[in-house]
Amino acid sequence: MRDTHEPAPVTARVNGRTESAAVAPRTTLADYLRHGLGLTGTHLGCEHGVCGACTVLLDGNPVRSCLTLAVQAHGREVRTVEGLAAPDGTMHPLQERFWRHQALQCGFCTPGFLMAALAAVDEEPDMSRDRIRERLSGNVCRCTGYQPIVDAVEGFSADRAAEHAGEDR
Amino acid sequence: MKLPAFAYHRADSLADAVDALAVHGPEARVLGGGQSLLPLMALRMSVPEVLVDISTAADLRHHEVHDGGVTVGAAVTTRTLETDPGVHPLIRSCLARIGHVEIRTRGTVCGSLAHADPAAELPALLLAVEGSVELVAAHGSRVVPAAEFVAGPYTTSIDDGELVAAATLPAIAASAGWSVREIARRSGDFALVGVICVLDVDRSRRCHDARVVLFGVAATAVRATAAEEALLGEIVDGLSVEQAAELAFTGVDVLGDLHGSAEYRRRAGARLVAAALDEAADRAHDTTTSRAAARA
Ligand SMILES: Cc1cc2nc3c(=O)[nH]c(=O)nc-3n(C[C@H](O)[C@H](O)[C@H](O)COP(=O)(O)OP(=O)(O)OC[C@H]3O[C@@H](n4cnc5c(N)ncnc54)[C@H](O)[C@@H]3O)c2cc1C
Ligand code: FES
Ligand code: FES
Numbered sequence: 001m002r003d004t005h006e007p008a009p010v011t012a013r014v015n016g017r018t019e020s021a022a023v024a025p026r027t028t029l030a031d032y033l034r035h036g037l038g039l040t041g042t043h044l045g046c047e048h049g050v051c052g053a054c055t056v057l058l059d060g061n062p063v064r065s066c067l068t069l070a071v072q073a074h075g076r077e078v079r080t081v082e083g084l085a086a087p088d089g090t091m092h093p094l095q096e097r098f099w100r101h102q103a104l105q106c107g108f109c110t111p112g113f114l115m116a117a118l119a120a121v122d123e124e125p126d127m128s129r130d131r132i133r134e135r136l137s138g139n140v141c142r143c144t145g146y147q148p149i150v151d152a153v154e155g156f157s158a159d160r161a162a163e164h165a166g167e168d169r
Numbered sequence: 170m171k172l173p174a175f176a177y178h179r180a181d182s183l184a185d186a187v188d189a190l191a192v193h194g195p196e197a198r199v200l201g202g203g204q205s206l207l208p209l210m211a212l213r214m215s216v217p218e219v220l221v222d223i224s225t226a227a228d229l230r231h232h233e234v235h236d237g238g239v240t241v242g243a244a245v246t247t248r249t250l251e252t253d254p255g256v257h258p259l260i261r262s263c264l265a266r267i268g269h270v271e272i273r274t275r276g277t278v279c280g281s282l283a284h285a286d287p288a289a290e291l292p293a294l295l296l297a298v299e300g301s302v303e304l305v306a307a308h309g310s311r312v313v314p315a316a317e318f319v320a321g322p323y324t325t326s327i328d329d330g331e332l333v334a335a336a337t338l339p340a341i342a343a344s345a346g347w348s349v350r351e352i353a354r355r356s357g358d359f360a361l362v363g364v365i366c367v368l369d370v371d372r373s374r375r376c377h378d379a380r381v382v383l384f385g386v387a388a389t390a391v392r393a394t395a396a397e398e399a400l401l402g403e404i405v406d407g408l409s410v411e412q413a414a415e416l417a418f419t420g421v422d423v424l425g426d427l428h429g430s431a432e433y434r435r436r437a438g439a440r441l442v443a444a445a446l447d448e449a450a451d452r453a454h455d456t457t458t459s460r461a462a463a464r465a
Contacts, residue, residue: 005176025177025220047170048208055271062271067207071177072224116271137356138269
């Protein structure tokens with residue numbers, strides 16, 4: 001039992017690497033990723049759960065990193081936007097789709113959309129456009145008008161389905 | 170908006186959690202999913218000294234489906250329950266309306282009940298299914314029925330040192346129909362007005378159980394007793410549904426805010442109740458007739 005304002009040890013797998021640090025309890029996962037680990041791809045918009053910019057995967061599930069404490073990531077697996085592209089910089093197929101469909105302008109919202117969309121397609125490979133909109137309703141974009149984002153996710157989802165059909169044959 | 174400083178206690182069991190609450194008294198707060206508490210702390214509307222994190226307490230992470238109902242431990246997330254196909258569709262339908270997937274991945278069922286937001290779905294569901302919560306403290310435990318649990322906006326009968334260890338959402342009758350409807354500005358927003366209906370009708374559509382719960386309109390979720398009474402014993406048809414919907418807000422102290430006036434909530438709410446009653450009666454009638462057909 002430990003009750004203290006003092007930094008607590010946190011060990012987590014972040015994008016496949018084990019990271020350990022002592023972190024003050026009030027540090028959010030978002031601030032730990034950005035300031036502690038220099039992973040500034042995770043963006044902070046509202047810092048109270050309503051914009052979705054800070055979405056990351058915790059043990060594969062999408063969460064708000066502004067509403068998760070860094071100490072709560074202890075012993076768990078975190079995936080951020082930096083974990084998407086291959087080490088040589090080749091874009092992840094979802095990023096490729098965002099690029100091709102111009103699903104971003106300023107790019108502020110993009111990391112959150114990518115992580116939310118990846119989790120959504122993993123869970124539900126055959127989403128309708130309406131369903132995609134519903135799944136991404138927790139993420140706000142001030143630039144694109146959402147249309148190209150839905151296009152990109154729909155395209156990525158179709159690519160995935162085609163790949164799987166290929167594997168089955 | 171950074172969080173204020175606090176001391177953090179990760180509870181590994183219910184016993185550990187209630188001990189920590191007993192030690193720290195009113196300075197301590199339970200941290201469930203943090204999806205309401207952390208925003209309140211960021212906004213400095215809540216500044217607890219100590220957070221007792223129950224989200225990974227092993228003995229609170231289970232839920233159990235029994236005869237169509239379910240008992241949910243305090244660390245069970247909304248998303249876990251929502252994605253269990255064994256859970257009744259009425260319950261899953263309410264859960265799926267809470268915020269967004271990213272919120273439901275961490276938010277807990279018991280945390281939402283404890284938070285008692287007047288516009289939240291789950292306190293209304295607890296009333297509609299006549300459920301209960303189990304409150305546990307270091308010195309003992311008690312079971313509180315839905316009708317006695319929520320006392321006002323964000324106010325419940327949880328005492329200092331107590332936590333909601335589990336919530337029980339009992340089954341509705343197999344022959345009953347249900348409906349959950351709400352008006353919100355965007356998908357995932359809190360309801361401006363919401364309604365949960367459970368109706369049981371016989372083969373001639375005569376109503377022998379009616380529960381109509383409104384949320385997002387008053388200081389707490391409320392049962393629309395005038396509408397319920399109007400339906401009991403009546404044939405559920407266009408006329409009786411219309412009459413019940415018109416009565417739904419009788420005796421309810423409807424509050425307005427900048428998103429919708431009290432008048433808007435009453436008028437839109439009456440239409441919502443009518444649509445929900447229709448849907449619930451159809452579902453009830455379908456199950457009643459298909460059961461009769463199965464027996465024949
Ligand atoms: C963008 C956004 C949209 C949302 N939309 C909705 C919505 O549409 N409908 C809705 O209902 N909710 C909504 N919520 C709130 C969400 O459902 C919360 O998860 C829920 O209200 C609280 O559950 P929690 O486990 O996160 O509790 P926490 O935030 O951890 O705690 C909330 C309060 O309850 C107390 N508490 C928590 N667990 C217990 C326990 N077991 N025993 C005693 N006290 C406890 C805490 O001390 C605190 O006071 C939304 C939240 C966000 C950020
Ligand atoms: S920064 Fe986390 S949701 Fe907006
Ligand atoms: S691209 Fe600018 S906010 Fe979405």
